[in-house]
């Protein structure tokens with residue numbers, strides 16, 4: 458159990474209106490009701506298992522990824538969640554090419570991936586509509602591709618994305634607990650952990666092409682990617698512009714949380730929600746506000762995880778799912794300006810250079826990237842970038858956020874010289890910078 462059942466039932470009886478549906482915010486709230494210490498323990502246990510070096514970086518097609526998949530399906534089974542009827546033993550299997558984007562890497566090969574799916578059935582006339590909560594469970598193995606530190610070391614992928622997978626597992630338990638004795642109308646919930654994300658959203662694209670439950674009956678999809686290293690008790694939420702009606706669901710969801718939501722207007726196409734967005738499903742994306750320089754390196758291990766932040770992210774996600782499941786209205790899909798289709802543009806995996814700054818903001822919150830540190834001996838230091846600078850343009854192109862900037866970096870070869878415009882003491886300075894290999 459994730460919390461005291463008696464207390465939950467009492468709270469439920471006290472707070473549930475006798476007649477009809479109330480607005481989501483007046484109903485029992487998972488954020489307020491969840492025993493945080495127990496949630497953190499469960500989260501930590503799941504994450505440490507998934508990010509254990511014995512799983513060798515959860516590379517699809519390899520033993521470690523299969524162990525992760527076994528652990529995820531076993532956890533779903535232990536929670537009493539069923540495999541979708543159309544699948545065998547929670548597994549939605551597919552083949553894809555892994556190793557380089559679009560198979561450009563000579564070492565790429567076809568492997569089998571398994572998305573792991575589980576169902577919490579709905580009831581009362583809403584059961585044919587679905588809310589999806591997802592996160593990718595695969596990672597980079599020993600950095601055979603996509604690594605920023607191709608040193609042959611195990612890339613544990615604790616933040617990317619054992620953190621999101623553990624959050625889905627925790628949220629599944631919380632939602633099971635809150636709905637188990639509840640007779641009210643609610644949508645069905647599909648929990649999915651995707652494989653093949655790192656090689657180009659292969660698992661979620663496969664799902665979107667051949668869905669387990671109809672996309673036309675999918676109310677919304679929520680994706681968690683890299684929620685294990687939250688800083689300053691903040692989490693970034695984007696995608697709310699993809700569904701008219703999301704604002705009502707999201708408003709106040711963090712009122713009782715130690716985390717505060719920072720909303721961003723744009724939406725990246727670099728994680729699994731993009732595959733659903735492309736098919737017209739309203740999506741929400743939860744991730745950290747601050748980017749970690751350990752991203753896609755062998756340093757992304759469990760010792761650096763903020764377990765409390767990750768567990769609280771899971772609780773917030775569970776509450777968002779709960780609100781979507783019981784709401785009388787469902788969000789209506791709308792396009793977000795500037796959103797590219799899933800996986801378009803250069804991949805982070807294609808970055809061949811090392812710039813050498815520590816970004817101080819990862820979000821789509823304000824334009825530009827705050828430099829919170831410069832590593833010695835790197836392109837940035839040689840080029841004169843200073844801590845406290847805000848990088849605003851890259852060869853004249855506006856830098857909106859870290860993700861956009863990574864796309865720009867992926868276009869370069871070592872030895873290229875770029876002009877980086879920084880804001881320093883209220884004036885703009887152009888710095889010619891030679892890009893060194895990573």
Ligand SMILES: [Zn+2]
Nearest residue numbers: 617618655753
């Ligand atoms: Zn990744």
